[in-house]
Amino acid sequence: MTVWSKLTYVMPDSVRDMMESYELYTGIQNNLPNVLAAAAVLYAVWKLTNFVIIKRKLNKKREASKIQIQKAKAKWCEVVDSDSRITLEEVDRITSMNFADLTKSLKDGGLKVVTVVRAFQRKAAIENQNFNFICMPIDADDVEEYARELDAMPVSDRGSKPLFGIPLSVKENEDVEGYCATLGCTRRLGVISEKNSPRVQVLKDLGAIPFITTNVPQGLLSFSCANPIYGVTTNPWNAKREPGGSSGGEGAAIGSGASVFGLGSDIGGSIRIPASWNGVTGIKPTAGRISAVGRHTSSPGQTMVKATAGPLASTVDGLIMAMRAFSSKQMFLEDPSIPQQFFNEEELLSQRPLTIGVYYTAGPVEVCAAAKRAVKEAADVLASRGHKIVPYELRDAELCSTKFFPAAVFGDGGAHLVNLLYGDELSHDISPLIKLLSLPLLLKKALNKIISFAVVDYAAEVIKKNEGVASVNDWCILQRELQEYIHLVISDWKSDGIDAVLCPPMPVPAMPLGDPQLAKSAVSYCVTWNVLNFPAGVVPVTRVTSADEEADKKNFPPKDMFHRVLKRGLTDSAGLPMAAQIVTLPYHEELCLRIMKELESEVSFQPLQRPLHT
Known part of the structure; x- marks a missing residue:
């Protein structure tokens, strides 16, 4: 059957009759190739014209919004910088306090809430000029009004608010x-939230004071932190380095001392990478334990690998307080759809000796000397506290990062993300991905074949998964395979008597700006636990030494393009923070926090000190 025959076969009779009456039928039949070519050209012109129109509208919208954002920030900075009630010496003293001491001083009246909030506002205003982690400051008058309400509470009543007066970055x-x-996407500018998410509301009800919102990478799927609305966020330990992502603004704010306590989210390391690279703590809870209402993602709808909200803090005490809040009656009232699992104080406070599995490398991604040393030092600390440390090997470790994760996140072939960013200015880290996802499926498959010859096998497998799942049946098969894999891993833990696992969160310290787009597979050490849906937390342990650098010059293998990028970033990395990752079985966040707290109490890691007064 010819092309024309196929067209006329599916053509309605009324259309065919009309064409015959105007003698179009014969004309088109005789000039079918030209007609199809003209139609293709017209379609391409229409698509291009439509794209240009949308792009211009988005550019205009974004530039107008950026002016408003800059004015709002300037006004906020003017208000907090002109406050003569607090000196830079007091700002340094307050913002350098650890979470427990700050909480105690606020509750017993040693510090006024208004003073503490203004100290962190001022610190944030100054440090933001260096590292650009603020998206929007919360209105200073609204913040001060709530702070005054808290200050007016009798000291005897303040115990009802566990987070009394603690400034919160979001x-x-x-x-x-x-x-x-906005998720760093212009299309979402002007979409104003009508109410707080359940997590923000519960933290606020329990005494926390939201005072800034923090930056994210465009579309959230990156461990850089840049977008065309709010710009590039950098690392407070070295401004030429990445802060991680997608909670990079949180990591930089807390790492610089501009916040003590923040709310992030994690689908592939988005809490743990910024925590480890900025020298702070963070925990990714079991997805499903905390409400997901009011938290926006770039892959909504898919439930195979779920994102989850979680806290970052200067110390583990902040994480414990946050998880208590997220497991409180107030949270269950805000969102009755989540399981009523209250915080298990007994598990947190238990002194039972544990069996902790440890691994230094997993799958094809190599680990630098400082990352191995951080895990080794953490293992030694935990062993000294009476825990049994045993070798652990995760079965089929590469499956999580090369098969299940990309297939789940890009199960729709990236359609939602592409539509969200259509016509938008693209940041450097996501531009290659969006261009690839935007291609027609056949061209995408052909290009993936070509790319697979230029990169290592495991990276090629990840690239292939962005084609999307072919059918609902394939999605169900993938889901079944994942559930079977999860049950096998849990069975391994039980048969080996393992209570927790200790491992690196990332194979390298904070990477140079721009490098993460060339080394996406580095997230494999975090992604594993998102796919398995095990809670995982990060504690800073040590810093890169010159000896680590020298060891990596000799021993870190530049075996492919991906590892050459990682090795390049190890140069001049001395002084950067390195962390260890603690993992426990699903819904055992309290055990994870217990081990993190024990580790934190023994290591000699010192947070970054950046005094404003000299």
Whole structure:
């Protein structure tokens, strides 16, 4: 059957009759190739014209919004910088306090809430000029009004608010009443949140004071932190380095001392990477334990690998307080759809000796000397506290990062993300991905074949998965395979008597700006636990030494393009923070926090000190 025959076969009779009456039928039949070519050209012109129109509208919208954002920030900075009630010496003293001491001083009246909030506002205003982690400051008058309400509470009543007076920074993808959750995407500018997310509201009800929203990478799927609305966030330990992502603004804010406590989210290391690279703590809870309402993602709808909200803090005490809040009656009232699993104080406070599995490398991604040393030092600390440390090998470790994760996140072939960013200015780290996802399926398959010859096998497998799942049946098969894999891993833990696992969160310290787009597979050490849906937390342990650098010059293998990028970033990395990752079975966050707290109490890691007064 010819092309024309196929067309006329599916053509309605009325259309065919009309064409015959105007003698179009014969004309088109005789000039079918030219007609199809003209139609293709017209379609291409229409698509291009439509793209240009949308792009211009988005550019205009973004530039107008950026002016408003800059004015709002300038006004906020003017207000907090002109406050003569607090000196830079007091700002340094307050913002350098650890979470437990700050909480105690606020509750017993040693510090006024208004003073503490203004100290962190001022610190944030100054440090933001260096590292650009603020998206929007929360209105200073609203913040001060709530702070005064708290100060007016009798000291005897303050125990009802566990987070009494603690300033809270919030990742920009969370709903905060009166502010946008753009995900760094121009199309979402002007979409104002009508109310706080359940997490923000519960933290606020328990005494925390939201005072800034923090930056994210465009579309959230990156461990860089840049977007065309709010710009590039950098690392407070070295401004030429990445802060991690996608909770990179949180990591930089807390790492610089501009916040003590923040709310992030994690689908592939988005809490743990910024925590480890900025020398702070963070925990990714079991997805499903905490409400997901009012938290925006770039892959909504898929439930195979779920994102979850979670806290970052200067110390583990902050994480414990956050998880208590997220497991409280107030949270269950805000979102009755989540399981009523209250915080298990007994598991947190238990002194039972544990069996902790440890691994230094997993799958094809090599680990630098400082990352191995951080895990080794953590293992030694835990062993000295009476825990049994045993070798652990994760079965089929590469499956999580090369098969299940990309297939789940890009199960729709990236359609939602592409539509969200259509016509938008693309940041450097996501531009290659969006261009690839935007291609027609056949061209995408052909290009993936070509790319597979230029990169290592495991990276090629990840690239292939962005084609999407072919059918609902394939999705169900993938889901079944994942569930079987999860049960096998849990069975391994039980048969080996393992209570927790200790491993690196990342194979390298904070990478140079721009490098993460060339080394996406580095997230494999975090992604594993998202796919398995095990809670995982990060504790800073040590810093890169010159001896580590020298060892990596000799021993870190530049075996492919991916590892050459990692090795390049190890140069001049001395002084950067390195962390260890603690993992426990699902819904055992309290055990994870217990081990993190024990580790934190023994290591000699010192947070970054950046005094404003000299």
